[in-house]
Amino acid sequence: MNSRIRVGISEFHVARAPAVLVTYGLGSCLGIVLCDRENGVGGLAHTLLPSLRPGIREVRMSKFVDTAIRLMVEEMVLQGALRERIVAVIVGGANMFEPPGGVPANAIGTRNISAARETLQALDLPLRAEDVGGNYGRTVEFDLVSLQVAVRSVRTGDRIISI
């Protein structure tokens, strides 16, 4: 029996195989999976916002896409991951409430997705796959043994991403 670790809103968690990291009900929030396939060190973050607004003091840095990715990489390296081997998968960033006339370009979900792509690129971490956007919620389960990311949705069914 693998241990299941639940990642709450504004949290991230790093674990070693065997473990399953789960986060439930991502809407415009973005789930970020990072993984070093070779030695089974992986992390999952449930982020709300793209980045910290200047001038605001913030204690929970894992609330933000950019800082969560950086902190998670550091933590993974501490737990034995090799930085050069870390790859990423991002899930979520939907826009749940579609206003008539379409989703504005600066919708929070969309901004979360771009923030993740930019941060990953800046850190030179390959983005292996993404399941993002749309107008439906997602649950993410990341199994560190099979190296599979299961994306569940009540509206569109399930999808398995192999890292």
Added chain:
Amino acid sequence: MTYASMTDGQLDALKEISNIGMGHAATALSQLIGETVYLRVPRITVTDIGQVPELLGGAERVVAGVTLQILGDARGNILLIFPAESALRLISRLLGKETEGMVLDELGESTLKEVGNILASAYLSAMGSLLHITLIPSIPLLAFDMAGAVVDCVLIELSQASDLALMVETEFHGKEPNLEPIKGHFFLLPDPGSLDVLLRAVGGKE
């Protein structure tokens, strides 16, 4: 003004105006579905945003959420949450036909939005005339999905300012002996900056 520094008197005052607003909303709903609608005493909580989906019975539970922005003298959001079964029952009772499965068609969607609109308008107009301020609801938006996903979009805006949300929550349910109950949660989520406006109007001393 921060949530944490509010006095008991101020919390009570907010609870009371919300209760009155909710009373009007319940009357509107009761006329719509043709049965008595019961209200629970409102709960006012300053909650960690991360905990909100738990209050609705878990992040993966399917719910219908209608959200409206509050415009006018005070800003904020209204969030109306129906568990999926209740939402479908409400639709079938209003439209006089059975809905099939757990799917929401276009007519069902607009029905729920309209219910949200009616409830929010009744609530805001009662609250506004009580406090002598103007509160106008925006057009309603709807999502039918996992509770966590539905709620996070609304809370995200709040979370830019703080990790805490002030929620005035009222649970309501209809109860006809022969009918399945319809349940819902009504949340008032004032923007942090509008809290002062509300409290001043209520007359609670700081």
